[in-house]
Amino acid sequence: YDECRQRREVNPLQRLLTMEDPVGSDAVPGGKKIAYRPDGPGKAYYKAVRQEYNAAAYAGKYSGTEFSRLLENFSRTLRDDLGYRPAVTVEASPFVSSQITAVDGKPAVFLANFAGL
Numbered sequence: 001y002d003e004c005r006q007r008r009e010v011n012p013l014q015r016l017l018t019m020e021d022p023v024g025s026d027a028v029p030g031g032k033k034i035a036y037r038p039d040g041p042g043k044a045y046y047k048a049v050r051q052e053y054n055a056a057a058y059a060g061k062y063s064g065t066e067f068s069r070l071l072e073n074f075s076r077t078l079r080d081d082l083g084y085r086p087a088v089t090v091e092a093s094p095f096v097s098s099q100i101t102a103v104d105g106k107p108a109v110f111l112a113n114f115a116g117l
Contacts, residue, residue, distance in 0.1 A: 033082045045070045057095045060115040068094060 002008055017034065048067035062068045071094060078084040090098070095115035101108055 033084075035077050035082060041070065041074060045074070053094075057114050057117065060095070062094050 017036070045067060048065070048070055052065045052067055056062045056065050056067075090109075090111075092111070093113070093115055095113060097112045097114060099110045099112075101110070
């Protein structure tokens with residue numbers, strides 16, 4: 001939709017990225033490093049989290065859960081398909097939550113483990 005709330009005939013983002021197939025999953029030409037996922041993988045992930053997370057966290061086990069599989073697939077896309085390599089990585093169970101902030105002007109990360117609660 002445009003600024004006048006009218007439906008656009010062409011998606012400007014798809015045009016900017018020169019996407020040939022705006023419906024399917026597409027590798028964008030020109031070497032741009034993006035993952036175009038019109039299926040909205042976040043929707044499937046949060047649906048699985050809502051269904052499985054509490055029971056899995058209570059048991060302290062996440063292997064074999066749908067949310068774990070979806071998270072791994074997304075991470076693999078970032079690493080392998082897009083070549084993303086972060087400067088810092090933290091490996092933890094999906095029951096660990098993080099909050100990133102600044103304390104006295106310095107970056108800080110607070111971690112909380114919800115497994116078994």
